[in-house]
Structures are given as C-alpha cells and as structure tokens.
Amino acid sequence: MPPTPSTRPAECYTPAHACSRHANNTRSSTCSPAITTSPSKSPGAPTRTSPGAYRDPNKIRGKALMQAEIACLSDAGVPSSLTEIVTLGRTLKLRAGDILAYFDHPHTSNGPTEAINGRLEHLRGSALGFRNLTHYITRALLETGGFRPQLHPQL
Incomplete structure (x- = not known):
C-alpha cells in the first residue's frame, strides 16, 4: 500500500543528519531534530526520538524548537488516518503554555x-x-x- 501523501511542511520531516549547520555548529531554525525519517520506512513516516529542545543548553533556542514541534504536530496537514498523532497534536496545542513554561522556570520539579x-x-x-x-x-x-x-x- 503506498504511503499517504501529506501536506505538512517539509521541515516537519527533515532528517536530523540533513539539517544545515551554521558556523557555530547549531541547527537551522527550519530543522526539527525531534522527528527523523528512517531509511527502512517510507519517506513520509516520521520516527519519534527524544526531543532535543529539553537538552539544548540555550533555553530560548530550546523553547523555539519546542514551539516548532508543537506547530508541526498540531498542523492541519496531519493525515486524518493518523488518529493518535492528531490527538497528540490537539493536546499539545491546548497545553502549549504549560509545556513551554519549562523553559521560563528553570530548576522546577514535580x-x-x-x-x-x-x-x-x-x-x-x-x-x-x-x-x-x-x-x-x-x-x-x-x-x-x-x-x-x-x-x-x-x-
């Protein structure tokens, strides 16, 4: 069965190794390191890895990465057949303020x-x-x- 075409932005499926790098060895803003494509799967099937946004030493850049991740997952271009991803994107969009608060309040713990x-x-x-x-x-x-x-x- 052929993969379902997606209308999601290309940066949502950018492979981690293909991200362009600046002189200071940082990823470009159009790269989402949390989603990579696996060579054994179809090019449009994302493989989830741990988000690099939480590990980024620069909290401003980490927050921007997480905002981009939430935007990609809550985008209207997610195929409706991926119900779990649609639900995840909706939840992330609703709870974005709580998720992004991590970057504004350091050293907090539950x-x-x-x-x-x-x-x-x-x-x-x-x-x-x-x-x-x-x-x-x-x-x-x-x-x-x-x-x-x-x-x-x-x-």
Whole structure:
C-alpha cells in the first residue's frame, strides 16, 4: 500500500543528519531534530526520538524548537488516518503554555507533588477500614503534614 501523501511542511520531516549547520555548529531554525525519517520506512513516516529542545543548553533556542514541534504536530496537514498523532497534536496545542513554561522556570520539579501523592497512595492502601470520609481526610492531612491544629479556636 503506498504511503499517504501529506501536506505538512517539509521541515516537519527533515532528517536530523540533513539539517544545515551554521558556523557555530547549531541547527537551522527550519530543522526539527525531534522527528527523523528512517531509511527502512517510507519517506513520509516520521520516527519519534527524544526531543532535543529539553537538552539544548540555550533555553530560548530550546523553547523555539519546542514551539516548532508543537506547530508541526498540531498542523492541519496531519493525515486524518493518523488518529493518535492528531490527538497528540490537539493536546499539545491546548497545553502549549504549560509545556513551554519549562523553559521560563528553570530548576522546577514535580518531586514534592509526587512525594505527597505517594504518601496518600500508601495511606489509601492502609485506610480500608475507615467508615467515615471525614476521618480519612483528617488522616490524609496528618500524614502529609497539611493539618495544622489551631492553638485556640478564637485565633
């Protein structure tokens, strides 16, 4: 079966090795290093690799690469037969602000959130005997350090 022709921009399918390089050894702005074509597949079938945007030491250039990646995946030229890619592009377009915030806020982590979630999951496994939702919530607050009893009710 012949590959479905695509109307996507050519830079969305640019092979990583074919990217033009400037004198300072950086990729041109029309190159998307996150999508490469595999020689064993048809020329229009992209192979996903890890995005270079997050690894780029220059956060401005990394943000531009990620914006280009989101634009390519959310482009109207994606064949409708690739439903997963269409859904991914729609989700990336809707969450672009959250995704691109990584480049504006360095050294952020979801580690503290995952730590609290881990404690709550452990509590949920050991809280099977709770009959009252209020008691479960109180226990969850005690476990995660979010419960701060007042010294005096009038304070």
